[in-house]
Amino acid sequence: MAKVSPMEIYRLLPGTNCKECGEVSCMAFASALIERKRTIEDCHPLLDEKYRDKRKKLEAILTPPVKEIVIGSGSKAVKIGGEEVMYRHELTYFNPTALFFDVHDEMSSDEISERITRIDHFIITRIGQDLRLNGVAIRSRSGDPTKFGEVVLSVMERTDLPLAICALDPELLEIALEIAVDRRPLIYAATRDNWEKVGKLALDHKCPLVASSPGDMQGLLDLSQDLLDMGLSELVLDIGSYPLGDRYGQMLENLAALRRMAIERNLNLVGFPLIGVPMVAWQIEKDDVKASMMEATLAATQMLRYCDILILHSLETWSILPILTLRQNIYTDPRVPIQVDPGVYTIGNPDEESPVLMTTNFALTYYTVAADLEASKVDCHLIVVDTEGLAVEPAMAGGKLTASLVKDVIVSSKVKDLVKHRKIIIPGMAARISGEIEEATGWEVMVGPLDSSRIGGYLDQNWTVS
Amino acid sequence: MRLEDLISSLVDAEELELDNVEIDVDELILELKQSPPMFIPRAKKVLKEKERIKFEHPIKEYKGSIAEVQIGATRSEGGTREKVVKIGGQTTLYQYEGGHKNRPVVSYDVFDLEMPSFAKALREVWQDYWSSPAEWAKEAVKRGADMITIHLISTDPKIKDTSPREAAKTVEEVLQAVKVPLVIGGSGNPEKDPLVFEKAAEVAEGEMCLIASANLDLDYKRVVEAANKYGHNVLSWTSMDINDQKTLNKLLLECGLPKERMVMDPTTGALGYGIEYTFTLIERMKDSALKGDEDLQNPISCGVTNAWAAREAWMNEPRWGPREYRGPLWETITALTVLSAGADVMMMLHPTAVNIVKNVISSKSGEVDSPEFKYEDWLKI
Ligand code: B12
Ligand code: SF4
Numbered sequence: 001m002a003k004v005s006p007m008e009i010y011r012l013l014p015g016t017n018c019k020e021c022g023e024v025s026c027m028a029f030a031s032a033l034i035e036r037k038r039t040i041e042d043c044h045p046l047l048d049e050k051y052r053d054k055r056k057k058l059e060a061i062l063t064p065p066v067k068e069i070v071i072g073s074g075s076k077a078v079k080i081g082g083e084e085v086m087y088r089h090e091l092t093y094f095n096p097t098a099l100f101f102d103v104h105d106e107m108s109s110d111e112i113s114e115r116i117t118r119i120d121h122f123i124i125t126r127i128g129q130d131l132r133l134n135g136v137a138i139r140s141r142s143g144d145p146t147k148f149g150e151v152v153l154s155v156m157e158r159t160d161l162p163l164a165i166c167a168l169d170p171e172l173l174e175i176a177l178e179i180a181v182d183r184r185p186l187i188y189a190a191t192r193d194n195w196e197k198v199g200k201l202a203l204d205h206k207c208p209l210v211a212s213s214p215g216d217m218q219g220l221l222d223l224s225q226d227l228l229d230m231g232l233s234e235l236v237l238d239i240g241s242y243p244l245g246d247r248y249g250q251m252l253e254n255l256a257a258l259r260r261m262a263i264e265r266n267l268n269l270v271g272f273p274l275i276g277v278p279m280v281a282w283q284i285e286k287d288d289v290k291a292s293m294m295e296a297t298l299a300a301t302q303m304l305r306y307c308d309i310l311i312l313h314s315l316e317t318w319s320i321l322p323i324l325t326l327r328q329n330i331y332t333d334p335r336v337p338i339q340v341d342p343g344v345y346t347i348g349n350p351d352e353e354s355p356v357l358m359t360t361n362f363a364l365t366y367y368t369v370a371a372d373l374e375a376s377k378v379d380c381h382l383i384v385v386d387t388e389g390l391a392v393e394p395a396m397a398g399g400k401l402t403a404s405l406v407k408d409v410i411v412s413s414k415v416k417d418l419v420k421h422r423k424i425i426i427p428g429m430a431a432r433i434s435g436e437i438e439e440a441t442g443w444e445v446m447v448g449p450l451d452s453s454r455i456g457g458y459l460d461q462n463w464t465v466s
Numbered sequence: 467m468r469l470e471d472l473i474s475s476l477v478d479a480e481e482l483e484l485d486n487v488e489i490d491v492d493e494l495i496l497e498l499k500q501s502p503p504m505f506i507p508r509a510k511k512v513l514k515e516k517e518r519i520k521f522e523h524p525i526k527e528y529k530g531s532i533a534e535v536q537i538g539a540t541r542s543e544g545g546t547r548e549k550v551v552k553i554g555g556q557t558t559l560y561q562y563e564g565g566h567k568n569r570p571v572v573s574y575d576v577f578d579l580e581m582p583s584f585a586k587a588l589r590e591v592w593q594d595y596w597s598s599p600a601e602w603a604k605e606a607v608k609r610g611a612d613m614i615t616i617h618l619i620s621t622d623p624k625i626k627d628t629s630p631r632e633a634a635k636t637v638e639e640v641l642q643a644v645k646v647p648l649v650i651g652g653s654g655n656p657e658k659d660p661l662v663f664e665k666a667a668e669v670a671e672g673e674m675c676l677i678a679s680a681n682l683d684l685d686y687k688r689v690v691e692a693a694n695k696y697g698h699n700v701l702s703w704t705s706m707d708i709n710d711q712k713t714l715n716k717l718l719l720e721c722g723l724p725k726e727r728m729v730m731d732p733t734t735g736a737l738g739y740g741i742e743y744t745f746t747l748i749e750r751m752k753d754s755a756l757k758g759d760e761d762l763q764n765p766i767s768c769g770v771t772n773a774w775a776a777r778e779a780w781m782n783e784p785r786w787g788p789r790e791y792r793g794p795l796w797e798t799i800t801a802l803t804v805l806s807a808g809a810d811v812m813m814m815l816h817p818t819a820v821n822i823v824k825n826v827i828s829s830k831s832g833e834v835d836s837p838e839f840k841y842e843d844w845l846k847i
Contacts, residue, residue: 087746087749087750087753088742088745088746088749089746089749089750104847126738139844139845140845141845141846141847166845167845168842168845191842212842214841214842215841217521218520218521220521221518221519221521222518225516225518225519229516240841241841241844242836242839242841243836243837243839244825244826244829244834244836245829245834245835245836245837246829246832246833246834246835246836247836248826248829248830248836249561249829249830249831249832250832252830253560253561253562256560256562257523257524257560257562260524261524264524265524267519269519277841277844279844279847280839280841280844282844282847283839283843283844283847284837284839289791292791293791293794293795293798293818293822294822296795296798296799297798297799297802297822297826300798300799300802300803301802301806301826304745304802304803304806304807305806311844313847316787316791317785317786317787318786318787318788318789318791318792318795319787319791319795321778321786321787321792322737322778322792322795322796322799323799325737325738325778326737326741326799326803328738329737329738329741329742329745330742330745330803332742334742334746364739397705
């Protein structure tokens with residue numbers, strides 16, 4: 001769909017420009033559909049029976065080549081897949097890889113409590129975004145249906161995160177599904193051996209289903225076809241996960257091939273999200289640190305090779321942090337850097353004698369600086385210049401941080417009403433334009449340190465109001 | 467299909483056509499229940515084996531290819547290296563398409579100075595070798611270096627202003643100490659670097675080093691001349707801008723640098739600090755090169771060591787967990803990201819990260835067997 005033009009979409013819309021969708025015209029709505037800022041449902045007139053055929057066509061055009069699948073219910077439900085391009089530069093990636101963490105039915109209830117609390121409450125705030133974990137994968141280790149049912153129940157009592165229910169025995173899956181069906185869990189997995197029964201379970205319970213064919217691409221195509229023929233439409237594909245070694249290499253190549261077949265060859269059989277299980281690292285690595293490292297390594301490469309959902313084990317912050325960061329980076333829309341609004345921000349409890357500092361509106365820059373200021377317990381006013389989302393250094397190099405922009409924000413933010421002095425501290429990297437800023441604004445410019453982590457010490461030495 | 471099913475499907479059939487069916491029985495008696503007049507009707511119900519889509523790797527045709535660059539020369543080639551490195555030479559995007567003959571390599575960074583600003587995890591590994599770049603390089607080879615990058619940062623007038631002659635001596639020492647190919651790095655000072663490179667290139671004559679780097683801020687012509695005169699490769703380095711990269715590449719080739727002597731460096735942003743730019747830039751560069759853009763058909767080198775500038779890699783922050791694991795993992799994942807995008811050389815620092823990355827590389831080349839292992843057993847861990 002990345003390749004359709006707004007005109008093609010426009011032709012299928014009512015064309016009345018009634019604005020009910022919230023866009024100024026049908027043409028604007030067409031563009032919004034392409035950028036996925038709107039969905040077909042937003043155009044109410046289109047629901048009219050007379051537009052049935054057009055609507056159908058639209059749906060077909062707008063369905064991404066990798067189907068979007070929802071796991072879970074309620075506000076924490078997670079969407080995976082829905083991708084339209086192989087490479088970020090062709091548009092953007094849409095749904096960040098969902099990270100599920102495992103528990104099993106032989107863990108003590110304390111252990112389960114502890115893990116669930118950790119998974120549920122885990123949060124890291126990076127550049128203004130809350131990075132979280134997305135779900136719990138419950139696996140049957142014992143093979144005992146009663147135990148499995150119990151653990152599913154106990155997880156459901158403790159969290160409303162989405163679930164994956166993991167076992168190969170249809171009997172086990174059935175028990176778990178009876179309990180968890182309202183949560184719309186992901187079922188793991190249909191295989192060559194069990195697909196008829198497990199496929200029927202998925203059909204009866206209307207839940208998304210993993211089709212698993214480790215290391216065997218033909219097997220995966222056949223399995224997918226059989227499941228689709230049964231009437232299933234929400235699959236997640238599993239080509240197996242392998243720790244280092246030749247099969248790991250093949251796995252990466254297979255993942256890339258699957259995504260290319262879906263996106264560039266429009267092969268519906270494989271137009272589904274892909275799953276990886278980095279926790280296989282724990283099968284061969286017994287040492288906790290080494291296993292966590294290997295797991296993170298696998299997770300990163302699988303995420304970079306199109307996996308839309310991963311099942312992990314290690315809950316160590318040091319091993320999760322880089323994975324969450326990578327996900328945040330890769331799923332950032334390349335068309336728009338993450339930005340904060342220009343203007344004046346309050347750090348701590350500043351008063352009219354507190355310093356005024358200046359930085360740019362690139363989110364990474366703003367939050368780095370804000371975190372440094374908070375860490376050194378500085379009370380101040382921080383003014384943010386609109387550099388179109390560029391960091392200080394690139395903005396300086398690209399001429400996007402200028403004295404007149406600084407002046408604009410000083411005026412528009414009315415920072416002069418907040419303080420009685422007229423001094424502004426600029427980043428060390430912006431030293432080159434300090435004279436120009438003084439001239440343009442009439443404020444006294446102080447050049448701060450190069451790195452914002454040193455602002456605390458700098459202020460202790462240099463800041464006086466008089 | 468069971469025979470009973472076949473028969474029962476005949477009950478209300480007017481016609482029957484068997485297509486693509488093998489009947490494997492000793493004796494077949496078709497008892498048709500219909501009473502006379504009896505005739506075999508023509509086909510209407512078509513019984514078919516399910517048609518299956520055959521898996522084939524989705525292979526594409528590419529117009530362009532990446533130049534193959536050799537770094538290091540053996541005795542017979544006019545140098546003294548025991549191992550040489552060949553990078554690039556790809557004719558396809560993916561390995562499964564058959565066009566990857568060389569594997570990516572790791573070059574360890576070695577500095578001609580003490581590095582007290584190193585993160586603790588790096589200091590612990592390398593501080594015993596600070597006094598001697600040659601010893602440092604030897605240790606790096608023991609720890610798996612395919613190449614060594616000697617950074618002559620002491621030549622910066624603002625640091626120690628080491629003379630080009632002295633810097634060249636360091637290069638000689640490192641060349642003698644190790645048998646792997648060498649990357650010769652400057653200090654980044656645009657006035658001084660060309661002078662340093664000239665001397666270094668001279669003492670390393672014939673060794674086919676990689677001179678790092680030529681960029682738009684310095685007299686790249688002099689760098690290319692030195693490289694050509696003494697038989698070296700040149701790194702074409704720009705700051706995250708594909709158009710700058712094309713411009714510089716063109717300029718270097720116009721100065722007479724042979725295409726198979728040029729490597730590119732589009733600048734590596736660390737994980738969490740711009741890696742998405744690098745990742746996408748490399749993917750775009752490879753894509754354009756293979757589609758035929760002649761200005762980008764060279765292998766790519768990445769300064770993965772930049773990972774250590776990220777706070778998450780070095781800062782003592784208990785909420786993030788122990789930094790002795792966090793740092794190496796940060797470097798590892800930075801490396802794997804550029805590797806995944808298509809990097810050919812990764813300049814790195816921490817042995818744990820290097821080990822993992824080299825393992826990934828040999829796994830991708832199919833050189834090491836996977837451990838004995840049943841995938842679905844993860845359910846039972
Ligand atoms: C990512 C990046 C980019 C991205 C920009 C992403 C973005 N949204 O900003 C892109 C690819 C777009 C880019 C483009 C360019 N870049 Co660029 N880029 C980088 C890179 C890798 C990281 C920058 C970054 O994100 N830093 C992190 C943020 C947090 O840093 P920061 O905003 O500067 O904030 C720090 C300090 O300034 C200070 N600080 C900030 N605010 C305040 C406030 C106060 C009061 C104080 C005291 C301190 C302070 O503390 C912060 C934390 O340390 C750097 C190399 C590097 N340094 O690693 C090159 C770099 C900055 N880029 C460079 C260049 C040349 C460019 C381009 C001109 C390239 C080109 N030829 O087009 C363009 C310019 C942009 C344009 N086209 O208009 C050069 C600049 C060289 C120079 N000094 O002149 C660098 C250094 C690379 C290099 N070594 O050559 N770049
Ligand atoms: S609601 Fe539909 S018909 Fe009305 S303007 Fe929007 S797109 Fe056009």
